[in-house]
Amino acid sequence: MTRGGLRHYISGMTDDLPDDDLRLDPDFAHRFEAQQRPACQLYLISPPAIDAGFRDSLARAFDGGPVAAFQLRLKGIDEHRIAAAAEPIQRLCAEAGCAFIVNDSMGLAKRIGADGVHLGQEDGDPRDARALLGPTAQIGVTCHDSRHLAMEAGEAGADYVAFGSFYPTTTKEVRHRPEPSILGWWSTLFELPSVAIGGITPDNCGPLAAAGADFVAASGSVWNHPDGPDAAVRAFVAALAR
Ligand SMILES: Cc1ncc(COP(=O)(O)OP(=O)(O)O)c(N)n1
Numbered sequence: 001m002t003r004g005g006l007r008h009y010i011s012g013m014t015d016d017l018p019d020d021d022l023r024l025d026p027d028f029a030h031r032f033e034a035q036q037r038p039a040c041q042l043y044l045i046s047p048p049a050i051d052a053g054f055r056d057s058l059a060r061a062f063d064g065g066p067v068a069a070f071q072l073r074l075k076g077i078d079e080h081r082i083a084a085a086a087e088p089i090q091r092l093c094a095e096a097g098c099a100f101i102v103n104d105s106m107g108l109a110k111r112i113g114a115d116g117v118h119l120g121q122e123d124g125d126p127r128d129a130r131a132l133l134g135p136t137a138q139i140g141v142t143c144h145d146s147r148h149l150a151m152e153a154g155e156a157g158a159d160y161v162a163f164g165s166f167y168p169t170t171t172k173e174v175r176h177r178p179e180p181s182i183l184g185w186w187s188t189l190f191e192l193p194s195v196a197i198g199g200i201t202p203d204n205c206g207p208l209a210a211a212g213a214d215f216v217a218a219s220g221s222v223w224n225h226p227d228g229p230d231a232a233v234r235a236f237v238a239a240l241a242r
């Protein structure tokens, strides 16, 4: 994918796909995907709370290398305050060619003109998000460790499915621990991109990319990196290129 976001990634991938029968043949799909699927890329998740200096931290992260998408994930904060905080961050993402995704709220995504929204299982129906945000919006859905939820999300028109938490994380209380093989299963059968999330670092992202993740999402390992977010992004980009 270029740095244009998840939507570009999807259309770039699907242009030359064969017909549905061939797509469902796992052997063929596996060989096809091996040739066609772009390398795994980085999806940044904000810290759960930010201050006025966060825009500079994000700019520093972008200095480290290409970032496909950025999710504004602020928890327990009033939407008016999130909207106000979002503006400079959103502009920076646009300048960097990075998709700007709002967590949890399709209404907020609409209000501020975000590139898309990430919906958990309790955050609303992807069909409603599509109706509200339109055909170009990038809609992601949390699927935990569930093949069933992922197929439902695909049916509902999601642009990506997210599996996690692959590793222990202190960013969020998590109850699900998928095996990396779910990423391979998904990528073999479906063209829709997958995002792997949860405790992912430059040191442990390799097996998830190798298993078939199209994106790895990371928060703590980037914002808490001892050498700064640019060093973290640089290390992710190097690890994902291997
Ligand atoms: C890319 C991505 N994947 C999963 C999540 C988790 O969403 P959700 O289950 O709604 O939990 P919260 O993030 O809202 O606490 C995500 N945000 N992004």
Ligand SMILES: Cc1nc(C(=O)O)sc1CCOP(=O)(O)O
Pocket: 045, 142, 144, 163, 164, 165, 166, 168, 169, 170, 171, 172, 174, 197, 198, 199, 200, 217, 218, 219, 220, 221
């Ligand atoms: C927001 C989120 N969702 C998860 C899931 O499993 O759905 S894990 C997670 C936390 C991601 O942050 P970190 O990279 O610091 O672990």
Ligand SMILES: [Mg+2]
Pocket: 103, 104, 118, 119, 120, 123
């Ligand atoms: Mg949510």
